[in-house]
Amino acid sequence: MKGRGIAYADERPYGRDFAPVGVRGALYRPGFSSPVPVDVAGVAFDDPRVRWVRAGQLVMRLRAFTVVGLEAPRTVGR
Incomplete structure (x- = not known):
């Protein structure tokens, strides 16, 4: 990992498969002005x-x- 817990596009933590599918945030609608x-x-x-x-x-x-269980924390190699 290059930064504080951030996975970058060129890194795949633990070799897992993931993909962006959407966003979460404030939903708006058209208004008068x-x-x-x-x-x-x-x-x-x-x-x-x-x-x-x-x-x-x-x-x-x-x-x-x-x-993974929380009783045995995993360490990430550097």
């Missing part, structure tokens, strides 16, 4: 409302993962 906030929502990239989201987080789909 400017957009009006409506809700906080997770919206897929193929949803037409995605252009009305002010994103705060990227939503990822995990295709392959391993569930």
Whole structure:
């Protein structure tokens, strides 16, 4: 990892498979003079409302993962 817990595109932690599928953030609707906030929502990239989201987080789909217990923390090699 290059930064504080951030996985970059050229790194795949533990060799797992994942892909971005949407965003989560403030959902707006058209207003008279400017957009009006409506809700906080997770919206897929193929949803037409995605252009009305002010994103705060990227939503990822995990295709392959391993569930690990918290009793034995795993260390990452450097």
